[in-house]
Amino acid sequence: MNASEPLLSIRNLTMGFSTQHGFAEALHGVSFDVMPGETVAIVGESGSGKSTTAHGIINLLPDNGKITGGEVLFEGRDLSKLSKNQIEHVRGREIGFIPQDPMSNLNPVWSIGFQVKEAIRANGVASSRRDVEKQAIEVLKQAGLDDAERRLKQFPHQFSGGMRQRVLIGMGLSARPKLLIADEPTSALDVTVQRVILDNLAELTMLNNTAVLFITHDLGLAAERAEKLIVMYRGNIVEAGDSREILQDPQHPYTQRLVAAAPSLASHRIQAAVEHKSTDDDLGGEFDLAHTAEERADQVDSATARDQTPVIEVANLTKVFKIRRGNFRSENFVAVNNVNFTVAKGTTTALVGESGSGKSTIAKMALGLESITSGSISIEGSDLASMKRSGLMALRRRMQPVFQDPYGSLDPMRNIGDIIGEPLRVHKVGSAAERNARVHELLDQVALPQALINRYPNELSGGQRQRIAIARALALKPDIVVLDEAVSALDVLVQAQILQLLAELQSELGLTYLFITHDLAVVRVIADNVVVMQKGEIVETGTTDDVFGNPREQYTKNLLDAIPGANIPLAV
Structure with a gap:
């Protein structure tokens, strides 16, 4: 494939869900590209459509969800037109996936080794018992888990949250896919554990020139880890471009609200005074977490x-x-x-x-x-x-x-x-x-x-x-x-x-x-x-x-x- 051509190209994608009140459209004509080896982050609040987009790419939608229009072009092939068996050969082997919650995505009654081996067999990485065992150990080692042979025999509840997430990252990358979709992979982890895991993920994806589609609600994380940022709101892309440029000069009102609401080291103690609380608008209300030096001084005096x-x-x-x-x-x-x-x-x-x-x-x-x-x-x-x-x-x-x-x-x-x-x-x-x-x-x-x-x-x-x-x-x-x-x-x-x-x-x-x-x-x-x-x-x-x-x-x-x-x- 030509490196100048998109690895993944989403074109006018629409999808929705059947509900008791009728069909509800969740995505309204979404379009974006992911180049080979590129990291792209999709950000937005719950209900913005970011996870729906990610799941739709590899047809992991629930039974009541379906793509109603547009194209999901992966290396020029429209994934939305593939049969169930055909998409299963793409999923895992060519497009890896890391889900958000490792505890609910790892079976508590099966050992870690059984689940890693199952993924290796399903993705066609190895077939013989010996090769599968060897590959499973290698997967855990690459994911940064020490004493991998012993770890294979343990169960999810015996792992910390960070260790469980490493297992899912290892499974997602076990077939060395060309694209990895990471859906909020570290949202529940401590910042230090998060950094170690994301550094490890970046190293592994760079080694294999794997492109990453990163789903997150953390703007700082998106800017730090992705070259390109896509901001979604109510099923639409409202802004897209260079990550740092968007954070430093957001153009759309919704993006401006996201940036203003994101707590950072530059933020000050929230002022409780009513005048700092803006009237709710059609975006759901706005709260500014950073205030002037004079306001800060007043707050310190009152404290x-x-x-x-x-x-x-x-x-x-x-x-x-x-x-x-x-x-x-x-x-x-x-x-x-x-x-x-x-x-x-x-x-x-x-x-x-x-x-x-x-x-x-x-x-x-x-x-x-x-x-x-x-x-x-x-x-x-x-x-x-x-x-x-x-x-x-x-x-x-x-x-x-x-x-x-x-x-x-x-x-x-x-x-x-x-x-x-x-x-x-x-x-x-x-x-x-x-x-x-x-x-x-x-x-x-x-x-x-x-x-x-x-x-x-x-x-x-x-x-x-x-x-x-x-x-x-x-x-x-x-x-x-x-x-x-x-x-x-x-x-x-x-x-x-x-x-x-x-x-x-x-x-x-x-x-x-x-x-x-x-x-x-x-x-x-x-x-x-x-x-x-x-x-x-x-x-x-x-x-x-x-x-x-x-x-x-x-x-x-x-x-x-x-x-x-x-x-x-x-x-x-």
Whole structure:
């Protein structure tokens, strides 16, 4: 094939899905090219059509989805016209695919080796048992997994998220395809793990001159990893071109909103004042995360004037887990080791660090969901360890959680009204009429329409579900909210809206936040203070400005350096 000709050429592609209300078109005449060896990123919020485009290329659409027009030309051949058997010979062998969630895309009852070998056989890489075994080991080694022979015998639950993603990358590249489609391959990973995996992916694809179609909602990641950027909105391409040029000089209003909403090292603490919240338009509302120096100075002054009374006091906190090793043996694993910090009233303290740093374990201990091995956590002067059951129930009225996955933490069998009102029923607050009135009040508070009260979680978007989770957390009018990765799975626009909402609720209700996250760019816009954790210990702590502006520890510097696009100046 001529290197000057597109490897993949999408021309006026339309596709859609059959629903109970009729046929809904999801793509409206999409066109773009991918050259041999080129990396192209498609960005946009949920529902923009980016993943639908990727899945449509290799006919991985659900049963109710179909291509209704246009062409998918791969090396001049229209893939949309191929039969099921014909596309199966293209998929894997010539076009590799890396899905988003490794845990749901690896079968939990089959060993890693069985699944890697299955992909190798299906892609025609090897056929004899010996060759398949040898190739499977080579695939895991190339994906960066040490001790590959032993790893083949393990199961997905025995791998970390980063290791599982490496397995999927290895499987996707096992046949050395000419094109690799990577659909949000690192969205749930820590920034340092993400960087290592993407560096490994770049090395492997460069070695084989593999073109990459990269699907992501992370603009910084797209600019850092792709030469060309395609911005999608509601099934249309609204802007395309050089990645850095688009980030530094976006032309379309939607792209401008994406860039403005993306948190970065240059962002400032969100202002809760109403005047910073623009009126919702047909694009769904806009929130600006960066403000003038004068506004920033005003915010710092107001933060200094806040009540600095400690609401949460963590002293010499240690958590040790017993890990079973077989043959009735067990060993101690220290998840949190002698941790000390405080959270002042009405402020936000962020616990940051990689997976396994102990930050979520601290959150669980603060909520009374894990026991404390030694040390103490005091909430407004009351020691958690000495509280009886009645004391813990009273505490939970004052301290509520918001978890990472709103779909997993909301009961799918209950409607929204029942979900939000559940804490009121459990704590026997008010009459049925008063509880119903409170639910309506909470929907208003999190800026959701009253019409949602009788709908179910699966009928809502990710951002709406997270607003429901926040409404439920506020039902009992708590003083403290513990947010465990509460925005990490959301698109940048939805994320910006939720962060703005949290800032406004804190300003209005005087809430205190303990914010658990691995995303330091988000910390920049939401937190007053930062506690950096590594392997169960605090390595650095201070105000957000101090830690970001002048990090003392190399580990903190590594976390900051690993933020995608941290060194790419965004449009002002």
